[in-house]
Amino acid sequence: xxxxxxxxxxxFRQIVxxxxxxxxxxxxxxxxxxLLVPAVTFQIKSLDLAVxxxxxxxxxxxxxxxxSGSSFFxxxxxxxxxxxxxxxxxxxxxxxxLIIPDDFSEGLAGVTTPRLQVLADAVNAxxxxxxxxxxxxxVFDFNRDILINQGMTPSAIKGISTSPRFWxxxxxxxxxxxxxxxxxxxxxxIGLMLSGLNLVKEMEIGTLEQINVTxxxxxxLIASKVIPFFILGLFDLALGLSVGWIAFNIPxxxxxxxxxxxxxxxxxxxxGLALFFSTMASNRQQYLFVAxxxxxxxxxxxxxxxxxxxxxxxxxQFNLVNPVAYMIRINRMxxxxxxxxxxxxxxxxxxxLLAVAxxxxxxxxxxxxx
Amino acid sequence: MKxxxxxxxxxxxxxxxxxxxxxILFALPAAQILIFGYAVxxxxxxxxxAILDNAHDEVxxxxxxxxxxxxxxxxxxxxxxxxxxxxxxxxxxxEEVVIFPEDLAARLQREGNATVSIIADGSEPNTxxxxxGYTTAILNDYSASLLQRLNTSTPVINPExxxxxNPNLKSHFMFVPGVITLILILVCALMTSxxxxxxxxxxxxxxxxxxxxxxxxxxxxxxxxxxxxxxxxVIVILLMAWFVFGLPVRGSIALLIAECMLYILMALSxxxxxxxxxxxxxxxxxxxxxxxxxxTLLLSGFIFPIENMPKGYDxxxxxxxARWFVEIIRSVMIKGAGFVYVxxxxxxxxxxxxxxxxxxxxxxxxxxEEGSK
Numbered sequence: 203x204x205x206x207x208x209x210x211x212x213x214f215r216q217i218v219x220x221x222x223x224x225x226x227x228x229x230x231x232x233x234x235x236x237l238l239v240p241a242v243t244f245q246i247k248s249l250d251l252a253v254x255x256x257x258x259x260x261x262x263x264x265x266x267x268x269x270s271g272s273s274f275f276x277x278x279x280x281x282x283x284x285x286x287x288x289x290x291x292x293x294x295x296x297x298x299x300l301i302i303p304d305d306f307s308e309g310l311a312g313v314t315t316p317r318l319q320v321l322a323d324a325v326n327a328x329x330x331x332x333x334x335x336x337x338x339x340x341v342f343d344f345n346r347d348i349l350i351n352q353g354m355t356p357s358a359i360k361g362i363s364t365s366p367r368f369w370x371x372x373x374x375x376x377x378x379x380x381x382x383x384x385x386x387x388x389x390x391x392i393g394l395m396l397s398g399l400n401l402v403k404e405m406e407i408g409t410l411e412q413i414n415v416t417x418x419x420x421x422x423l424i425a426s427k428v429i430p431f432f433i434l435g436l437f438d439l440a441l442g443l444s445v446g447w448i449a450f451n452i453p454x455x456x457x458x459x460x461x462x463x464x465x466x467x468x469x470x471x472x473x474g475l476a477l478f479f480s481t482m483a484s485n486r487q488q489y490l491f492v493a494x495x496x497x498x499x500x501x502x503x504x505x506x507x508x509x510x511x512x513x514x515x516x517x518x519q520f521n522l523v524n525p526v527a528y529m530i531r532i533n534r535m536x537x538x539x540x541x542x543x544x545x546x547x548x549x550x551x552x553x554x555l556l557a558v559a560x561x562x563x564x565x566x567x568x569x570x571x572x
Numbered sequence: 573m574k575x576x577x578x579x580x581x582x583x584x585x586x587x588x589x590x591x592x593x594x595x596i597l598f599a600l601p602a603a604q605i606l607i608f609g610y611a612v613x614x615x616x617x618x619x620x621x622a623i624l625d626n627a628h629d630e631v632x633x634x635x636x637x638x639x640x641x642x643x644x645x646x647x648x649x650x651x652x653x654x655x656x657x658x659x660x661x662x663x664x665x666x667e668e669v670v671i672f673p674e675d676l677a678a679r680l681q682r683e684g685n686a687t688v689s690i691i692a693d694g695s696e697p698n699t700x701x702x703x704x705g706y707t708t709a710i711l712n713d714y715s716a717s718l719l720q721r722l723n724t725s726t727p728v729i730n731p732e733x734x735x736x737x738n739p740n741l742k743s744h745f746m747f748v749p750g751v752i753t754l755i756l757i758l759v760c761a762l763m764t765s766x767x768x769x770x771x772x773x774x775x776x777x778x779x780x781x782x783x784x785x786x787x788x789x790x791x792x793x794x795x796x797x798x799x800x801x802x803x804x805x806v807i808v809i810l811l812m813a814w815f816v817f818g819l820p821v822r823g824s825i826a827l828l829i830a831e832c833m834l835y836i837l838m839a840l841s842x843x844x845x846x847x848x849x850x851x852x853x854x855x856x857x858x859x860x861x862x863x864x865x866x867x868t869l870l871l872s873g874f875i876f877p878i879e880n881m882p883k884g885y886d887x888x889x890x891x892x893x894a895r896w897f898v899e900i901i902r903s904v905m906i907k908g909a910g911f912v913y914v915x916x917x918x919x920x921x922x923x924x925x926x927x928x929x930x931x932x933x934x935x936x937x938x939x940x941e942e943g944s945k
Contacts, residue, residue, distance in 0.1 A: 368694030
């Protein structure tokens with residue numbers, strides 16, 4: 203026990219001696235929270251609309267006014283011909299081009315069918331689809347006004363409108379959705395990157411051999427590597443959470459104790475993975491690559507960006523052994539929905555199982571090398 | 573020159589001996605392409621919805637049929653009361669509930685306008701806004717057809733849409749360019765900074781510096797293998813995108829490769845710059861990872877569109893080379909745009925590259941004593 207104490211002292215001294223590391227420990231959660239959380243959103247603010255008005259009539263101008271009046275579209279340019287309109291799509295200066303043909307007002311007067319042509323840049327499919335559905339709603343409203351002006355009774359104009367409501371997150375605040383996920387990435391950054399590199403470094407510069415010939419026991423060595431980063435990880439998590447609280451006023455519905463308990467289990471799982479990977483690598487560059495590969499796969503598959511429930515079967519099966527998937531689900535449930543211990547007991551149990559498994563793998567793998 | 577070539581050969585050997593890194597170097601893009609192609613999708617196909625039909629008339633059943641017939645939705649459940657909605661969401665499997673009001677057909681007949689309520693699960697904001705948008709589009713379509721049925725002489729505007737570049741609205745058109753951007757930053761900036769700092773840390777940089785090789789030769793020799801590896805990686809990703817998703821390069825391949833080379837050069841010079849600024853491998857890794865990887869992944873517009881970000885972030889993303897490269901590669905690859913459309917972004921990248929090279933040349937220390945604090 204005394205030996206472990208000395209080892210821990212050595213580890214902490216090494217961390218404190220590297221001023222860069224200290225700064226990183228403080229700056230990483232700050233940067234992640236303040237820089238990333240507000241930026242990662244799929245919510246569309248506005249789309250750039252180009253309007254090519256070939257009709258130049260009061261009706262086309264009125265439609266234009268209606269479109270620019272909506273907060274969803276910003277009319278940015280008025281191309282003169284089709285070629286120019288297409289060019290705007292290629293250069294990305296317009297997301298959607300609306301072409302009002304020269305017989306538009308004639309059509310509204312009943313001579314022909316009034317037509318509108320819409321060209322949408324669909325590289326971003328979400329923007330294109332939502333832009334199109336907004337546009338048709340506005341055009342329908344406009345059409346209704348025209349018909350009423352022409353003397354039709356409003357009740358004769360049949361139409362169905364929609365009124366969407368969003369439960370659990372009424373304003374569709376994306377920050378609430380992403381912040382629990384970014385906290386998980388934070389734990390991975392500390393737990394997987396810093397701790398694993400630390401052990402591989404001892405291997406690479408040969409000091410691990412020196413430690414191996416001392417009476418230090420294996421578990422003492424591993425504990426001395428795990429405990430400092432466990433503490434650092436929890437510290438950074440608390441820091442990140444406070445920043446999120448202060449800066450974004452994120453609601454915290456559930457129990458803080460439960461949140462930290464789950465995070466602690468997750469941190470153990472991550473540290474176990476870090477130790478396991480470090481036995482697979484012979485230098486820090488290799489470790490970095492292995493760790494990065496698995497981080498990438500775990501994080502992307504976890505449902506942090508898109509719901510994991512809508513992923514194909516194989517992805518959901520993979521997520522059974524993906525600690526990040528459990529943690530993201532737990533975080534969102536505890537933070538946003540206020541789920542209690544019984545709601546997340548299954549996920550917690552699975553996470554604990556994974557933590558035990560990873561730590562045992564790491565100890566077994568380490569034994570072979572020493 | 574012979575000495576230089578021998579040095580480059582040594583560096584190549586170093587890398588090829590490390591088969592573990594090599595495997596991951598190629599497994600990483602492959603895994604990403606597959607994950608983004610099949611698992612992480614932001615498009616909607618067959619999203620589960622539930623119907624709460626209080627009307628039970630011909631309009632509500634026609635609308636339900638229309639929703640079911642679209643490729644976007646599958647009706648997973650028919651609810652009988654409002655109280656069942658919460659449980660239906662909690663069970664998962666459905667993204668929204670469409671509620672038809674009691675007197676839908678009668679109301680439509682009497683007042684002309686009826687409102688269909690949609691309740692979506694806001695805890696997944698992206699899916700929520702997408703499914704409500706798609707539902708609205710389908711109902712708008714129905715409204716237009718109602719007007720047309722009314723009387724052939726009534727002027728009903730008929731908007732037609734042409735979805736450019738991606739008519740099937742697939743999300744992997746967004747992601748493939750992003751994967752290239754990310755992998756290149758990883759291989760070039762991260763790997764270069766780490767290898768050079770490693771030489772510094774082990775003291776072998778001193779050995780190299782006292783050799784007859786000039787400093788620039790050492791640096792070029794160090795980064796040359798990564799240049800080639802990155803190019804091979806780009807080609808692998810493009811081939812995978814083609815064979816797995818049928819995503820062709822619409823623009824000129826020569827232009828695409830040239831732009832990739834510029835970006836690789838930029839990333840390499842960024843890696844060299846980082847290596848001149850830090851002395852420890854961990855520090856290089858933290859700088860590259862936090863300063864490059866995360867912003868590239870999240871702020872370059874690769875997953876989350878830049879237009880959606882708050883105002884200041886838009887400007888911040890301008891200093892990220894990845895943002896410009898994502899733009900370029902999307903234009904060339906997906907839109908088939910020519911050089912005239914991307915010259916501005918190319919110029920910005922070129923200026924950035926030059927800036928990084930000049931800065932790292934000035935920072936590069938031929939002597940080491942001041943570096944080892």
